[in-house]
Amino acid sequence: MAERPEDLNLPNAVITRIIKDAIPDGVNVSKEARLAISKAASVFVLYATSCSNNFALKAKRKTITAKDVLDALEDMEFDQFVDPLKECLDAYKKNQQGKKDQKRKDKVSQPSARSGGGDGMEDEGVVVLEESEGEGELGDDPQGDEPMDEAAGVNGDGDVVEISDTSEDA
């Protein structure tokens, strides 16, 4: 696929920032070292994905969950990441819930924006773009399973939550 070359790399600027935050001020990083770290990071993602996917498949699921990722990291012997990551996940879930609540509040203050009957379930579709960095990936996948991931919301229990699942029938 033509998209392979750069799309599997992470943005240089972000990598550099993360490195600089990790090392003392005034220390320089050679271009080759930076590149090596960037590639290592991509390989890490792939390796973690593969391990996570194995856990998902073992549980007969088609969706990789947070637990799969944490189990994978232990398996990969990166268990020192697991506890900090759990904290990060909690913070992330709170952020997501906060955003959802905010959207509901916004909706309530604009009753004319939607037809009166629904509970605002259409709004959940708007969440699709939230996590996107604007790279326009959503339209590219011919398989059509992309939107489900992006709109998955806060359900941490298992599979991807479908959009229609998040609101009650009127």
Added chain:
Amino acid sequence: MADDKGKCDLPLTRVRTIMKSSPDVNNINQEALFLAAKATEMFIQSLAQVSLEQSDDRKMLKYNDLAEIVDNIDTLQFLQ
């Protein structure tokens, strides 16, 4: 700089592209995506720190420093 733990500097869409390129991967839920990205961020930090510690020149991180620790540390074998 104290990071907001619930946020990740790495772009989730890009991380997702990489994950999806892995064979046999079907879906990734939003939390798993976040964790993968955040774990990668930690990995980058860890890699940089450890390489620098092992380095002869504490003022400059070079390619060789990384090559060395990949050789020496078991958990980094996947990078060889």
